[in-house]
Amino acid sequence: MTSMHAIVLGSAAGGGFPQWNCGCPNCVAVRERRPGYEVRTQDSLALTASSDPMSGRFVLVNASPDVLSQIQRTPALWPRGPRHSPIACIVLTNGDMDHVLGLFSLRESYPLALYVTSSVRRGLEESAFIRTLRRFPEQLVIREIALGERIELAGPGPEPEPLGLSMVASPMSGKLPVHFVGHAKGSPEDNIALSFSDAGGRSLLYAAAGASADVVLGEHDVVLFDGTFYREDELVRLGLSKALARDMAHVPIDGETGSLARLAGLEARKIYTHINNTNPILAPDSEERRAVENAGWEIAYDGMHIMLEGENR
Amino acid sequence: MTSMHAIVLGSAAGGGFPQWNCGCPNCVAVRERRPGYEVRTQDSLALTASSDPMSGRFVLVNASPDVLSQIQRTPALWPRGPRHSPIACIVLTNGDMDHVLGLFSLRESYPLALYVTSSVRRGLEESAFIRTLRRFPEQLVIREIALGERIELAGPGPEPEPLGLSMVASPMSGKLPVHFVGHAKGSPEDNIALSFSDAGGRSLLYAAAGASADVVLGEHDVVLFDGTFYREDELVRLGLSKALARDMAHVPIDGETGSLARLAGLEARKIYTHINNTNPILAPDSEERRAVENAGWEIAYDGMHIMLEGENR
Numbered sequence: 001m002t003s004m005h006a007i008v009l010g011s012a013a014g015g016g017f018p019q020w021n022c023g024c025p026n027c028v029a030v031r032e033r034r035p036g037y038e039v040r041t042q043d044s045l046a047l048t049a050s051s052d053p054m055s056g057r058f059v060l061v062n063a064s065p066d067v068l069s070q071i072q073r074t075p076a077l078w079p080r081g082p083r084h085s086p087i088a089c090i091v092l093t094n095g096d097m098d099h100v101l102g103l104f105s106l107r108e109s110y111p112l113a114l115y116v117t118s119s120v121r122r123g124l125e126e127s128a129f130i131r132t133l134r135r136f137p138e139q140l141v142i143r144e145i146a147l148g149e150r151i152e153l154a155g156p157g158p159e160p161e162p163l164g165l166s167m168v169a170s171p172m173s174g175k176l177p178v179h180f181v182g183h184a185k186g187s188p189e190d191n192i193a194l195s196f197s198d199a200g201g202r203s204l205l206y207a208a209a210g211a212s213a214d215v216v217l218g219e220h221d222v223v224l225f226d227g228t229f230y231r232e233d234e235l236v237r238l239g240l241s242k243a244l245a246r247d248m249a250h251v252p253i254d255g256e257t258g259s260l261a262r263l264a265g266l267e268a269r270k271i272y273t274h275i276n277n278t279n280p281i282l283a284p285d286s287e288e289r290r291a292v293e294n295a296g297w298e299i300a301y302d303g304m305h306i307m308l309e310g311e312n313r
Numbered sequence: 314m315t316s317m318h319a320i321v322l323g324s325a326a327g328g329g330f331p332q333w334n335c336g337c338p339n340c341v342a343v344r345e346r347r348p349g350y351e352v353r354t355q356d357s358l359a360l361t362a363s364s365d366p367m368s369g370r371f372v373l374v375n376a377s378p379d380v381l382s383q384i385q386r387t388p389a390l391w392p393r394g395p396r397h398s399p400i401a402c403i404v405l406t407n408g409d410m411d412h413v414l415g416l417f418s419l420r421e422s423y424p425l426a427l428y429v430t431s432s433v434r435r436g437l438e439e440s441a442f443i444r445t446l447r448r449f450p451e452q453l454v455i456r457e458i459a460l461g462e463r464i465e466l467a468g469p470g471p472e473p474e475p476l477g478l479s480m481v482a483s484p485m486s487g488k489l490p491v492h493f494v495g496h497a498k499g500s501p502e503d504n505i506a507l508s509f510s511d512a513g514g515r516s517l518l519y520a521a522a523g524a525s526a527d528v529v530l531g532e533h534d535v536v537l538f539d540g541t542f543y544r545e546d547e548l549v550r551l552g553l554s555k556a557l558a559r560d561m562a563h564v565p566i567d568g569e570t571g572s573l574a575r576l577a578g579l580e581a582r583k584i585y586t587h588i589n590n591t592n593p594i595l596a597p598d599s600e601e602r603r604a605v606e607n608a609g610w611e612i613a614y615d616g617m618h619i620m621l622e623g624e625n626r
Contacts, residue, residue: 020384021423031391039385059509065418069382071333072352078344079336083553095335104410105378110334126439132492179445240396 002200003051004165004308006222007139009060009070011300013228013276014039014098015068023117026239026282036284040302042098043068044276045224046077046087049164049198051309057163059089061194061206063102073303088155089113093208094191095120095177103133103140111139113156117169118144127179145169147189148304168195172210173288177250186263191249195220200307208274211249213262220268221308224300227272230254230279230288238278253281253292260295273300315513316364317478319535322373322383324613325353327411329379337551339595349597353615354379356521356587358537359390359400359578361478362511364622370476372466373403374507374519376415386616396466401468401476402426402595404458406521407504408433408490416446424452426469430482430502431457438491458482460502483507485523488562492561495615506561508533521587524562526575533581534621537613540585543567543592543601551591566594566605573608586613 012018017040018027030037042064050056053076054118064070071077078084090112092099106112116124121144124130150168154160178217192229195206195218204222213225213248228250235241245252252258253272263270272292275281280288281299323329330353331340343350355377363369364387377383384390392398405412419425423473429437436456437443446453454469463481467473487504506520508531517535530536548554558565563591565571566585576583585605588594593601594612604614 016381018385020381020419021392021396021398023395023397027392031385031388065378065414066381068329068333068379072331072344075344079334080338082336082551083334084336085334097420101378101414101417104414106333107410127445129445132440132442238395 002049002164002202004196004198004202004204005048005053005056006204006306006308007046007047007053007076007167008273008300008302008304008306009044009046009067009074010041011273011275011302011304012042012065013274015277016040016042017275017277019277022240022277024240024278026279027277038283038301040275041070044070044102046074047196047204047243048076048086048163056086057155057161058086059163059165060087060090062093062099063090064098064166065101065105067102068105070302073190084112085110087112088089088161089115089153091115091153091167091194092120093206094174095123095179096098097177097179100124100129100181107133110158111141113141113143113160114155115145115151115153117145117147119187119189119190121151123177145189145192147171147192161303166197169193170195172207173212173249174209174213191250197240204306204308205268209250211246211251213251213257213259222271222306223263223268224271224273225259226250227253227259227262227275227279227281227299228282229276234276234278240278249260254288260292260297264295267310268300270296270305271300271306275299315362315477315511315515317509317511317515317517318363318366318369319517319619319621320359320366320387320389320617321586321613321615321617322357322359322387323354323377323379324386324586324588324615324617325355326587327409329353329354329355330588330589330595332590336552337591339592340590351614353588354383357383357415358519359387360478360509360517361389361399369399370401370468370474371399372476372478373400375406376403376419377411378414378418380415381418383615396423398423401474402424402428402466404428404466404480404507406507406519407487408436408492410490410492413437413442420446424425424454424469426454426456426467426473428458428464428466429455430460430505432500432502440496442450458502458505460505477512479481479510482506483508485520486525486562487522488612510623517619517621518581522563524559524564526564526570526572530576530579533620534574535584536579536581537584537586538572538576539563539586540566540588540592540594540612542589543594547589547591553591555556557626562602567601573605573610573611577608582611582619583609584613584619585612588612
């Protein structure tokens, strides 16, 4: 029997929850450990095709700065020998610092395959990130993601071990990472959604950051979607910034063009992730939390296991 | 009354404890939560001159990749307003990835002062790290450390707020970080020990990495010293590497030229830190742990508070 098993390693937007220098009501509440508030690390997902995660090999979606504590909290990702990791490869959804920095923490002489689009690869090369990574003695095998093409995920070896999972990348409207500006022009490859499938046809879409909910999502069993902001002017209302959600290339949950309205008809298990520290859905008793849950959405949390099993589709 | 208060934010060497891809006996024991084994993050220290840490401003020694979880675990470092941090400045002991990466996690539009030697600054500039950091809109004020000169630590503002702490840097024999090789020549400024003093003359030495214990240490109330390896051939014995401690520029604890023998006469509160995951002093019942403790040394742990108070010297 085939299966797909996903573990949410991090469910927060960049900066995490709480954010180190933020004293907004949500951050204060989670620091005080008020009931219902949970610490969240920066967005990342681990996926395996094995029906027993404790023996499966994993693909990591994004390498967050929190990757070491994320691995430590997740027994399925612990080594199974003197020098070992169940992580076989890493896929990046874009070149954001919050998705790339973790690569520098995974460099103790362990081979990994890295899947990136050519535009993200160029950005990483020209901003010297890959040059720096290459200075460490591990074998970092880089493979390019072409939009719309099905890719069979595999480990880094000379005869790459297939992981039993395939993926297809679609463009999502996004924003060039600050550290790429000047090095690279905007491209549809800058920010992608990833559709993962197992051999039985079960599928999961990871679309954790995007400026619009009007994307062709296709049919999926599970959809993880951008839950960064509840409202367009969330940061402005809190007096923390002048930036609107759209200035940061995130479609808010609320409003006519928001994800709650636009994805109302989507038939799938629907989960918000990449949640910013200011988002009122993080407050357990908020009306915004109720609105999201009443519409059938779940809210991702660190350590959430998502199992896709049973009959093939 | 003046005072100095130090908090060990991280007490492990690069990679942390457990290390993500290591299955050595220590790493297995800490993952299984066996009694006496404690998780350790990568080396960093927070210091304040305030007698009440909850209202003091802090200097951070090194910005580890674990900095966000280190701050989160330490109430004295939590924000005291909507956008705030008690951290005023950061001092780097060298340009190692494990001391620099955290800077990328502290970039949510918050001004900080960064103290580095000119050789570390050059390395960071030529390997494009500082260029990348400068792309973010915060104000990163960089100040150079000259060896042997007393520096009054201060915040980043145009009229820098003094922190009530001064420091003097001494060279420690070290090794050029891998990502600087080719960009920079070796220099006595590559790796330093830092002697911190408050206005009352109390002092703390942070010498967390060095190839020799034959350094002029001067008089200090507290000395935090390199506890990376217990033995010269520790990694070889465990079958994990061919590298000796000296190949990695760390003086071991044991042996004729080891730190336990060479620093036996040092009059100070003595604490080993920057402890590698393989070091047998991490095992609560080991003879090596007993040897170190019988010689009057303490072993740093994450969250350890070191208070220097009372009469001026």
